[in-house]
Amino acid sequence: MLNYFNYFTEIEDRFQQRRGALLLLSTLDWALIEIWREAGVPLEAVLRGIDAAFDKYEARQKRGRMRRINGLAWCAQAVMVAAEELREASAGTAPSTTDRESGFELERVAAHLEAAAAVLDAATVAPEACSATAARLRELAGASQGIEGQKLDLESLERTLTVLEEKLFAALTAAAPEELLVSLKAHAARELAPYRSRMGAVQLRQVERQFVQKQLLVHYNLPRLSLFYMSQQ
Numbered sequence: 001m002l003n004y005f006n007y008f009t010e011i012e013d014r015f016q017q018r019r020g021a022l023l024l025l026s027t028l029d030w031a032l033i034e035i036w037r038e039a040g041v042p043l044e045a046v047l048r049g050i051d052a053a054f055d056k057y058e059a060r061q062k063r064g065r066m067r068r069i070n071g072l073a074w075c076a077q078a079v080m081v082a083a084e085e086l087r088e089a090s091a092g093t094a095p096s097t098t099d100r101e102s103g104f105e106l107e108r109v110a111a112h113l114e115a116a117a118a119v120l121d122a123a124t125v126a127p128e129a130c131s132a133t134a135a136r137l138r139e140l141a142g143a144s145q146g147i148e149g150q151k152l153d154l155e156s157l158e159r160t161l162t163v164l165e166e167k168l169f170a171a172l173t174a175a176a177p178e179e180l181l182v183s184l185k186a187h188a189a190r191e192l193a194p195y196r197s198r199m200g201a202v203q204l205r206q207v208e209r210q211f212v213q214k215q216l217l218v219h220y221n222l223p224r225l226s227l228f229y230m231s232q233q
Helices: 009-021 027-040 041-063 071-088 107-119 127-145 152-177 179-200 201-219
Strands: none
Touching: 009 027, 009 071, 009 107, 009 179, 027 179, 027 201, 041 107, 071 179, 107 127, 127 152, 152 201, 179 201
């Protein structure tokens, strides 16, 4: 889990703090954060990159009027630079052994999995895949409740949930009407248009894919399975 239960929220908080005004992150922003998380970009590197991008923006702003930063994609290049600098600085050093943050209590993990299973059971799109995923989630929830006194292997569980999500996305993509998928890709292209010069081709493709997947789930009112989407209530 990269020791970052608050990976998403800390990035959102830093971006809002530096922007100086409340701005809810868009689907595109969340997709970009997920790309960073899956690529193993440390939280520290993302926060440094956000700071660097805003520092550069503010220095330029003093010399002339500039358009306000309205998305995390403006920080994408700076984040990649910060990640590389952090990697080079930590080369040859021992990996961190800090404890995981609290928030992954067994009861909350089980509740997250059970809640996702309930929604999937009620799904009308790709019903076989949704039902199979729901059944597997309940197995995982039962297993997590049965290990009292032991540590839950969060990395292994998250890998399993990632696989289940990928299989679910494949089923949804196969079941979705062609016009819906074309519309979602066109939406992604419009959202990404202002940031194409700030992201590499590979990153652009990854973000577009994540964007379309997220929008598919939104369209069909289906949940994310990853523990990073677990309610913090």
